[in-house]
Amino acid sequence: MKRAWFDADSEIMAKLAPNRVLGDLAEATQFPAELSQIAAWRFTITHLQQLAAALPGGHVFMEFAIPRVGRRADAVLVIGPLILVLEYKLGERGFARHAIEQVHAYALDLKNFHVSSHDKAIVPILIASDAPPQQLGLGFWAADKVHDPICLSPGDVLPTVQRLLASGDGAAIDANAWANGAYRPTPSIIEAAEALYAGHDVKEISRSGADAQNLTQTANAIADVVARMRRQGGKAICFVTGVPGAGKTLAGLNLACQRDPDHPDEHSVFLSGNGPLVQVLQEALRRDGKRAHGTPDLPEARLLQAREPNAFIQNVHHFRDEYLPADRLPSEHVVIFDEAQRAWDRAMTSDFMRRKKGQPGFDQSEPAFLLSVMDRRPDWCVVVCLIGEGQEINRGEAGVAEWLHALQADLRHWQLFLPPHLVAEDGPLDGALRWHLQQRGAVVDAGLHLAVSVRSFRADRVSAFVAALLGEDPAAARSLRPDPGQFPINFTRDLAAARQWLRRQRRAGERAGLLASSNALRLKPEGLHVKAPLDVCHWFLGGNDDVRASNALEDAATEFAVQGLELDWTGVAWDLNLQRTATGWQARQFKGTKWQQISATESGLGRADYVRNAYRVLLTRARQGMVIWAPPLTQLSTAP
Incomplete structure (x- = not known):
């Protein structure tokens, strides 16, 4: 080049x-x-x-x-x-x-x-x-x-x-x-979506070397499955895993943007249960199209221009509701589910459908229903599940096992493609599921695992550091702490100082913002109301003169608003809902006028895990550096 x-x-x-x-x-x-x-x-x-x-x-x-x-x-x-x-x-x-x-x-x-x-x-x-x-x-x-x-x-x-x-x-x-030096671009997911939607190849927006090769291998592995199903007329599900920051969402967006010139009528769709991510990406594509083509920002123009981005990226719950009628056939041949581990389990889905959608007889998990929808296609289809491990942040999130359980009943004709570590003895699946996969002839393909991080060179150690910090391994956390010259991590008990530091660090088109856990209720005296509504599109995309934008440093976004998205610089507000004690991390919830301890579950995922995972999300949103702010203990209200 x-x-x-x-x-x-x-x-x-x-x-x-x-x-x-x-x-x-x-x-x-x-x-x-x-x-x-x-x-x-x-x-x-x-x-x-x-x-x-x-x-x-x-x-x-x-x-x-x-x-x-x-x-x-x-x-x-x-x-x-x-x-x-x-x-x-x-x-x-x-x-x-x-x-x-x-x-x-x-x-x-x-x-x-x-x-x-x-x-x-x-x-x-x-x-x-x-x-x-x-x-x-x-x-x-x-x-x-x-x-x-x-x-x-x-x-x-x-x-x-x-x-x-x-x-x-x-x-x-x-x-x-x-x-002639190497280019190693690490675009944010918003920039990546804009570039892929505009027709650029994933290799153009990937760091050169092993990471670009890894993404290409995964893209080729999925493309091979799609070609095989198209040729044979079969149906398949692919699971794609990866290390934190490996670009699973980037791989999914790349697949959704691809068009086969020999099959122009075939469509792909990128689905996510992450509502804020979908809203921000759709709005970013609309604004980018307006900048590129000079479309007047009128209601009619917004509607016309929004159709194509909204067809390319959709909320999985809207997709689900669209196909509730049993006779409605999906138009897509390839469906990519981002953060598939967050799909709702049977109890959560059934309860929601009965209460909110007037479906008293609905009795399926979200994976089971979505797979049954794609099974309606008379010819062929491929479902791609992008799996982020250890990221469950809310109740009712079923994990990868629920997708496999859904394939055990009426969908035994589906073919399965998985990365090796999912079927390893020390992997996330129990022995019964591993045996079932073996009996089904599941294809194990190393190309379906993204092993190389595509995070910014400044932030490539942050995920491992945070995992050790929250995983009761202080020695590993000390050894993994990022180089302060590359990725500064500061601590303060002065919110004004945190804001000043963020403003001083942010340059040009970079974005900074305040983050807080969704149950950090005692930040209210400092003016951070985590329960107040937040317009994520204005927050992530608004300009420097917009008080609703992240750069204004007025509103704090929670883990639900920022999961899957990033900022250049973050200020993480830390409440007493997660505190380090002599025995390890203690999760709490604020009820009435006092903090109450949340007991850790002996097995399965409990509320304490959701609190810890919330901070895992918040602490890994920065691309260049962060400041952690915790108010003085006297301002955090009643201690437990």
Whole structure:
């Protein structure tokens, strides 16, 4: 992959005919360039040639690909020990906030996702073509060696670069070796959904190396099952597991987005019982489509534009209700269930259907009913269950065993495909289920397990650290604690200090937010009401001027709102519902005016486990760092 549409050493750039550079850029677009784009390129080329003539030994890149899919910086100048990211705004006299954040985001993306940039000094510079001369002054360097954005007129750029070079030190960067460094993008699930929906391949948004290979192997394993069922006319269920952060949801979204050109009428759907995740992804795709196509934000336009994203990603409970009539056939051939372990068991589903849906005779678990719906297809189908282990956070969540129990009755004609560790003796299934799988001829495929984390390089140890911390293994927790320079974890009893730290850490398009357990009821004196309604779309997607957005740091989201989603920086509010004692972690609930202990169950999953798993979710939502805030004990109200 060519990193830039054009590049040249400073000495060559200074002497080239501008039309030669323009021709290379126009050819690289593969589409007719608009007049406004050509004008912008002409201005940029002229200015870069002036810089190149005065800065020998540098290297100029134009339209440089930024690791996040679909982004290109106008120019990158590598000179001495510095990487200068230049963004030009033609016809502008001022410096809009969104433009400043844009160039800052480019610099941060290079720092975080371009391996060759991890240890380099990067300076984002915004250039407004018609701006008057600015007061020249350098800003501050962050700890990761990314400079504050600098806003300049064209004439200010050269003296500013010369001052930066004079004030810095370090070895000169080999520009070509730097540009060819590996890209390891780790997009959030929102960014991944937007990219896949726009037609990008999963490999483009995966970190290069073993993790991309692992995702590709899993995609190929599922594709083989789909092809086999299509060819044979059979029905199959695939279970996909993975280490924390391995990209199970990413694999599912990738499958749902794929279209076979030989079978254009076949559809896939990504289903999740995680309502907030579905709402946020659907709204993100709608907003992204509006930005891309300029659709007016009218009710009619929203409805028309929402249809396709809503068909691609659906709430599993809406899907269930759609097919309650026994004669209704599903239109999809491939159905992907995200977090399938959270599907409701028989008691929970039957009770809900009787009370809320007027179905007094309903007596099935959610897995049993959903499989029976897909079994109505007369030709073929594939059900893919994405399994996250140890993530049950609410009662009635049945786990993987419920899906297998559902296949023991009238669905014995279904074929099963599983990863090896599900059928291992020390795996999550009991001996009876393992024997049943053996008798059914279940196919064991190592490709159905995602063994490599695709989390940000900053957060790749966090899940293991949190598991040890909450799993009564303090020695392992100490050894696994992330490097503070890569992923800071701070503690405070001052909420104002926590908010100040989050605001100081967040840069450009990054997101920060406050999180709290859903039964952290004694945070109310501090102004955090966990039972208050939260609009997750505004919270996750709202801009910096939206008081409902996470960045406002006003509303705390619970584990139910953030499960499956991430922020760059989090503030985790810790109540007395989970406290470390001499004998280990003690879970509590607040009733009346006092905290009451929750007894741990001897077998199975009890309420104490739900409390601990809630904190497991909260403590693993940050991509770059977090602060844990616990109010002083006197402010947590009555102790037990």
